[in-house]
Amino acid sequence: MAILHSYPFCPHSRFARLILAETGLEPDFAEEKPWDRRVPFLELNPAGNLPLLVDDNGLAVPGARGIADYLDDMRGADLGSRRLLPQEMTQRVEVRRLLDWFLVKFHEEVTDYLATEKIYKRFMPADLGGGPPDMSAIRAARTNVRYHLKYIGFLISKRNWLAGDQMTYADLAAAAHLSVVDYLGDVPWDEDETAKHWYARVKSRPSFRALLADRVPGMAPADHYDNLDF
Amino acid sequence: MAILHSYPFCPHSRFARLILAETGLEPDFAEEKPWDRRVPFLELNPAGNLPLLVDDNGLAVPGARGIADYLDDMRGADLGSRRLLPQEMTQRVEVRRLLDWFLVKFHEEVTDYLATEKIYKRFMPADLGGGPPDMSAIRAARTNVRYHLKYIGFLISKRNWLAGDQMTYADLAAAAHLSVVDYLGDVPWDEDETAKHWYARVKSRPSFRALLADRVPGMAPADHYDNLDF
Numbered sequence: 001m002a003i004l005h006s007y008p009f010c011p012h013s014r015f016a017r018l019i020l021a022e023t024g025l026e027p028d029f030a031e032e033k034p035w036d037r038r039v040p041f042l043e044l045n046p047a048g049n050l051p052l053l054v055d056d057n058g059l060a061v062p063g064a065r066g067i068a069d070y071l072d073d074m075r076g077a078d079l080g081s082r083r084l085l086p087q088e089m090t091q092r093v094e095v096r097r098l099l100d101w102f103l104v105k106f107h108e109e110v111t112d113y114l115a116t117e118k119i120y121k122r123f124m125p126a127d128l129g130g131g132p133p134d135m136s137a138i139r140a141a142r143t144n145v146r147y148h149l150k151y152i153g154f155l156i157s158k159r160n161w162l163a164g165d166q167m168t169y170a171d172l173a174a175a176a177h178l179s180v181v182d183y184l185g186d187v188p189w190d191e192d193e194t195a196k197h198w199y200a201r202v203k204s205r206p207s208f209r210a211l212l213a214d215r216v217p218g219m220a221p222a223d224h225y226d227n228l229d230f
Numbered sequence: 231m232a233i234l235h236s237y238p239f240c241p242h243s244r245f246a247r248l249i250l251a252e253t254g255l256e257p258d259f260a261e262e263k264p265w266d267r268r269v270p271f272l273e274l275n276p277a278g279n280l281p282l283l284v285d286d287n288g289l290a291v292p293g294a295r296g297i298a299d300y301l302d303d304m305r306g307a308d309l310g311s312r313r314l315l316p317q318e319m320t321q322r323v324e325v326r327r328l329l330d331w332f333l334v335k336f337h338e339e340v341t342d343y344l345a346t347e348k349i350y351k352r353f354m355p356a357d358l359g360g361g362p363p364d365m366s367a368i369r370a371a372r373t374n375v376r377y378h379l380k381y382i383g384f385l386i387s388k389r390n391w392l393a394g395d396q397m398t399y400a401d402l403a404a405a406a407h408l409s410v411v412d413y414l415g416d417v418p419w420d421e422d423e424t425a426k427h428w429y430a431r432v433k434s435r436p437s438f439r440a441l442l443a444d445r446v447p448g449m450a451p452a453d454h455y456d457n458l459d460f
Binding site: 046047049059060061062063065066069070073074090092093096097100101105151 | 279289296299304323327381
């Protein structure tokens with residue numbers, strides 16, 4: 001049985017959970033706290049980043065992007081027209097551009113701040129940086145998320161899905177990251193109806209159900225978090 | 231003619247130059263200052279990151295990792311046994327793991343600090359952050375580079391190249407990043423002879439020549455920078 005080492009509110013872990021489910025795989029889950037740097041985990045993944053997929057063939061595949069590429073190599077052809085990394089070159093370049101956009105840029109500008117300050121720091125020991133949130137980091141993230149939401153709205157005004165006619169890794173990366181921000185009530189959905197409708201489409205997928213059932217102990221989600229119609 | 235939008239001492243740009251040369255391509259180069267955020271460049275690449283390859287078919291391919299994947303899709307099969315992303319699955323996973331290691335982790339812990347503080351800030355306008363270097367950032371990078379060098383030595387003590395028997399994208403990513411640090415004289419080569427010999431092998435390749443000819447205006451490289459035997 002494959003095992004996904006992950007953390008419920010790590011946005012990269014959420015992306016991996018979505019793409020595994022969309023690929024039809026149901027791994028076991030092993031919770032790994034992002035700040036722990038446990039030696040047994042570092043032995044599996046020296047870089048220490050999440051997520052890590054250990055496939056049932058024993059191969060350890062680290063990182064959101066690495067897992068996406070691996071799944072496409074191993075299972076992409078079986079998905080036919082539902083393939084999450086399309087075959088046509090212009091689309092492949094666009095999916096990868098947007099993967100970078102959400103897994104790197106959106107993470108640096110939004111999710112990393114919010115997940116760290118509002119969630120991780122509640123559970124981290126003080127000597128690893130736990131404690132009250134840094135409000136200036138939260139304010140920066142709340143400012144930044146607005147132009148990302150506009151960018152999603154801009155793309156969806158021209159296309160059915162973020163990278164083109166079909167749903168791809170790009171939509172799942174964007175939605176995985178937004179889902180963490182949405183739990184915290186920090187997505188100003190009213191500012192972009194187009195982006196909001198796109199997100200409602202993604203979060204209605206069966207692959208999203210498990211994410212919507214996650215709860216941060218002691219912190220309720222925004223009211224609409226698991227409402228499929230908003 | 232393909233054009234690579236890049237900056238001589240941007241480590242990701244250097245990686246793209248190496249893999250283009252190893253793939254047998256000779257694009258034109260357009261210099262783009264990483265801090266400029268020029269509107270005509272943002273129109274080609276909304277994320278604004280370097281490098282950006284505009285292929286002769288007009289397709290704009292952003293980012294070090296995106297260009298590597300694109301070149302493998304377009305030209306990888308032509309390279310036969312010299313393919314930089316091997317076909318065998320265990321090796322592909324290992325190459326991608328190490329690409330992440332050097333393009334993300336090494337960049338965050340070493341190259342980003344050093345390139346920004348020692349090079350970019352010399353040329354950036356003050357209102358964009360130019361000025362004297364932050365010595366604490368430089369000290370952090372100099373501490374961090376030591377364990378990365380040991381890790382390279384550890385891998386090369388078991389293998390011919392970083393990811394296995396043949397040279398791959400992993401070697402070129404590591405060497406591209408190290409080349410910036412080496413220009414600045416901040417690689418403690420004496421601490422790991424195995425890593426040093428591996429780097430001498432990579433920097434002796436014809437693809438490396440153009441990198442070794444680059445100069446930062448007003449700042450000479452370390453004495454051994456372009457000495458192929460150290």
